[in-house]
Amino acid sequence: MEYTKLGNTGMDVSRICLGAMSFGDPEKWIHKWVLNEEKSRPIIKRALELGINFFDTANIYSLGKSEEILGRALKDYANRDEIVVATKVHGQMFEGPNGGGLSRKAILSQIDQSLKRLQMDYVDLYIIHRWDYNTPIEETVEALHDIVKSGKARYIGASSMYAWQFQKAQNIAKQNGWTEFISMQNHLNLIYREEEREMIPYSLSEGVSLTPYSPLASGRLTRDLSVQTKRTETDSIARSKYDETADKDRLIIERVAQLAEHYQVSRVHIALAWLLQKEGVAAPIVGATKLEHxxxxxxxxxxxxxxxxxIFLEEPYIPHGIVGFS
Incomplete structure (x- = not known):
């Protein structure tokens, strides 16, 4: 396994991050393809054996169950000082007032609940999962700064927003002497490259590392479009991201398959290699429901x-509508 620094820090992360959205409770979560704890633990253990030290989850994944599963497994299998754990905040955790968002009240409450579920004293990276249009960004960034200063998080990151929003948040942090963002978890893969227009250039200028989510386009880059899985049949979020542009994306998927055949490797190798060789990308976040993944x-x-x-892989790309921010 290779390692790299995350953002302008001295913290080492593996070039592959294991995403924990795949772990949870299929009976209580919108994604019916997620794995329960019994099936999740061998994958987490195998990731550690392969040298992966970077793990990403969120409070909203299976309404906390993902954090619980990941936390118990890492407590049993890992050395806490060697691993890097990220979790996220924003999603609606309960019905009624203050159940989600990025208010000071929500953030300070949710970090404590995430740490309890993870059975950890701190997370290495605390990420705002989306932009909150109902809370002043100054309130959000100051709350994140206070969490870092309290020792409950080592660093902060952001995910899924427009470049102007991320720039505004970063500028507010700088102007006030608050903790700055070190990572951007953005939607980026061979069939969705809209982040190349503004977010990636801005992140590079700031020394912010990219940790792209959906690096395999929810599996679409790993198989022919005609192949159906439980996820493709039940994942409405993935369908909303990719189904509309399927015909446009087909040529890129076919070129991934051609290169995989040429080099006698899997399509995963091709899709991830493209990301790993992209400037600024520290570690794609890869979900797994099987050991082989x-x-x-x-x-x-x-x-x-x-x-x-x-060039061969990128040449067929055409502009796409913005998806993944809601």
């Missing part, structure tokens, strides 16, 4: 594409 992702770190391969 995380094993293949870890193996992809050692694979390299040529400049000609990258």
């Amino acid at each position: 995380i094993e293949t992702a870890a193996a992809a770190v050692d694979f390299r594409l040529t400049p000609e391969d990258i």
Whole structure:
């Protein structure tokens, strides 16, 4: 496994991050394909054996169950000082007032609840999951700063927003001497590259690392579009992101398959290698529901594409509508 620094920090993270949205309770969560604890633990353990030290979850994943599963497994299998754990805040955790969002009240409450579920004294990276249009960003950034100063988080990051929003948040942190953001968890893969227009250039200028989510486009880059899985049949969020542009994206998916056949590797190798060779990308966040998923992702770190391969993969891309911010 290769490691890199996350943002302008001295913290080392593996080039693959294991995303924990795949772990939870399929009976109580919108995603019916997630794994229960019994099936999740071997994947987390295998990730550690492969040298992966970076794990990402969120309070909203299975309404806290993901954090519980990940926390128990890491407590049993890992050295806390070696691993990097990220969780996120914003989602609606309960009905009624103050159940979600990025108010000071919500953030200070949710960090304590996340730490309790994770069975940890701190998280390494605390991420705002979305932009909160109903809370002044000054209130949000100051609350995040206070969490860092209290020792409950080491660093802060952001996810899924417009570049102007991220710039505004970062500027407010700088102007007030508050903790600055070190990472951007954005939607980026071979069939969705709209982040290249503004978010990536801005992040590079700030020394902010990218930790892209959906690096395999919810599996669409790993198989022919005609192949159906439980996730493709039940994941309405993924369908809302990719179904509308399926015909446009088909040529890119076919080119991924061609290169995979040429190099005698999996399509995962091709899709992840493209991301790993992209400037600013520290670690794609890879979900896994089988051991082979995380094993293949870890193996992809050692694979390299040529400049000609990258041109071949990127050439068919056409502009897409913005998705993933809501």
